[in-house]
Amino acid sequence: MNQNMRNMEYAVRGKVVITADSITSSLKTNPSAYPFSKIIYTNIGNPHSVGQKPLTWPRQVMALVDLPDDVGVDNPNVSKLFPQDAVERAKELKSYMGGCGTGAYSHSQGIRGIREEVAEFIEKRDGGIKCNPDDLFLTNGASTGIGHILTACISGPSDGVMIPIPQYPIYSASLALLGGKQVGYYLDENKEWSASIEELERSLKEAKKNGVNVRAFVLINPGNPTGQVLSSSAISSVIKFCSKHSLILLADEVYQENVYDPNKTFISCKKAATEAGMLGKFEMVSFHSTSKGIFGECGRRGGYMELTGFDPDVQAQIYKLASSGLCSGIPGQVMTSLMVKGPKPGDVSYDSHENEKKTIFDSLKRRAVMVSEGLNSIEGFECNAAEGSMYLFPKVDMPEKAIQEAKKQGTNVDTLYSLSLLEATGICVVPAAGFGQEPGRAGFRTTFLPQEEEMKQAVELFKSHHEQFLEKYK
Template sequence: MSAIRFGNLSVFAVAARSNLKGRPWLSVKHACAINAGQGNYKGQIRCKVLAIDSMNPHVKKIEYAVRGPIVIRAGELEKELQQGKKKKFNSIVRANIGDCHATGQEPLIFLRQVLALCLYPQLMQDSSFPDDAKQRASRFLSACGGNSVGAYSDSAGVSVVREDIAKYISERDGVPANPDDIYLGTGASDGIRNVLKLLMTTKDGNGRAGVMIPIPQYPLYTATLSEYNAYPINYYLDESSNWSLSTDELKRAISEAKPHCKPKAICVINPGNPTGQVLTRKNIEDIIKFAHEENLFIMADEVYQHNVYAEGSKFHSFKKIMMEMGSPYNELELASFMSTSKGYMGECGLRGGYVELVNLDPDVIVQFRKALSAKLCCAVTGQAAMNVVVNPPKPGEPSYELFQQQKNTVLDQLKEKGKMMSDMFNSIDGITCNPVQGAMYAFPKIDIPKKAVEAAQAKGIAADALYCFSLLEETGMCVVPGSGFGQKEGTWHFRTTILPPVQQLKEMLSKFGDFHSKFLDTYS
């Protein structure tokens, strides 16, 4: 075996001089670590500045289940199918992520027409483009530098988009909104991260910022809190009551967390991801009262506000309820988030989103704007898409009927698929699923035999991860284990989207019962 050499010094020589004789397995990484610790042979060995032991430890804690190992395995299986390898299935059904267009949803024609005109203004001369699309594109471009989407926008976003968002919020809530409180971002996730960053304390121990998050939750929150070294304060949604929440649970969670952190904010996802519930007005009022009592900043993730399906369910924005409750609740600090990625639009790849900031200290707003300016601006094309979402065709305009038809078709199909999915899961012994009231997901609870739990422990994975890996290998269905979202100890779940086309969804669900029975038989 030959030694790797650096100048006149081999790795084995480093080992010898580092009192590690007789260890021929010593790697360059080990040698670098040794020298980094002892300060020997400076300049002799060029080591990586960033190594797994020297990188930011908080980044290593980040986990993001919806793009985790099961999804990686799904990609490998897709390649194997393309290479002609025989499987028990003909294709992978990707039900792991809320990516509407990837599962076959057609783009809204009007939105894409406006984008096309913004990107290539010469199309204004094309008579096949409707006048209302041309009017919106012209108005948007007139607010862009040089009338081009290729120019930077203001760090907060293009002015006319912020004006239209404020008008949209005012009409939705019956409460005035100010364009100066609106900030465009790269999807809702960008705004969420930017606001969370403001709330951090940079301290350790009981001085760490604590942020209340629902369990189950969207993994963006735990990932971001890990990266920022914040303390997650988990409050559990009540599965037995259709994933509602109680003030008693909020009080329990914050009381147990206070010795370990400084609680700063409460995050709420409504309609829910991954649970698909829609909060009642009373639930929202209770949360607002609790936030006032505990002096918490409210972060309202409302990206699914158009996705409400269940009879009797209705979306209420936190801002609307907070303002209607009057003093002192209407003085609470609030951030509300919206996106082009969900709703009936499904424009995930365009990365359009905004945050409305309410009742923030003006000095904090100055700092927030400063931080945004360091990023220059978010994608201008995403801002153009958001502009269409908040300023769609109006009655009497040439595109109105087609736009409404496309919008209603998407939402009606999601409603149908949500009911189809929950009904099917509830028809299988050992699986229970709350009604899909809103959003784009079902979060069924599965009974997993003790033998399967033990088999999963032997593999070093959660029992529901074993279940989801088995489902993928047997049927080609890619879903995400509930352990990636958080769940009550001793319970097991998985999250699936309701996005695949109706026919594909029927085929997927028809296979599910057979798989579940086989899984139980294997581990009974």
């Protein structure tokens, strides 16, 4: 079978998670098999799986868009169950579908009316910089968009893409599968996970020396797993670097709504490029998703990508690739529409919708602080604050004996530690090795998505397990 597929690793659903799933099964038949009653999944940015409630209004609109008119928007009893602004919004979305409804394949870039709404959202977000709906592709989450662009970049084993270390493993996994080279550039943990231009140039130079044709550059902002939020000038430096070396910039901006640090703001790469006078002068793709932010609608598989500066012929090839998968799911397209355009001030659902969003955001913000402070209070842990995103990536001082034991078992100490944590506490994290890190560093990634009470307990469990672990390997 395909050797590239065998070589691919995807830690977010890797060995630790598979063990967690089998513990869940054991607990069903033998509830006292472990010192806990259930697994606390902090391995993945999957908010609804750990207690976050869906926003009401988008689900109401979505239900009405799916219902045939006579039993939905045109039913005389519709107002008994649905607010008026949900009915209106559903009618608007249905009008975009030209009578076909949600059961038809759409244009392979996505429904035109929805792309126009996304374009308006981007223009507003970036202070008026123009966005052309023809440059937007609606995608199944960000994943399919990332897959399309990496597919376009990799022609053979000597092609490579620069990715941050640590990085989100969809990049390393996709590159392994495509048979391309992963060219890592290190983020500096001691400088809030920033990347210096010197490091970018060093990494590129080394790759070139090794015969790699570097085609593209991945920037994740806000960072995953690292949580930093970049300044306009930091982004501009990356843009100039990409332009100078003719690299396609993949701007992973799926956490753009998840900024908690009051001194930080999300600046899009598009805005930074415009301010630097570079927009359209180099190739850039920005990804967004309904799975993160405040919506957390992962199961819906909605999202979009925006292309700027592409050669029309290359863009046509990317369209062809999208069309070979026919179209992204319509429910995901509808959710994308509702993410970029909620109820207007004065609409009957406006206040409740904004309140629901604020409640989720404020709680995420409290958890970001509470968990990073909790982890930092553990002897031997060092953890940068989550300025944004949904993750913390603590560095853990591992006892030498544990490192030796991991070696003996043919694994790394991160995995040994994460499995030990899982079996002692039920907390399921991802070993840091799955994201990449500087040699000699160790740790894990955890979300702070479980609800506040549970997350508080988790912090206590992190602490008590670490003491046990040190005791065991002292």
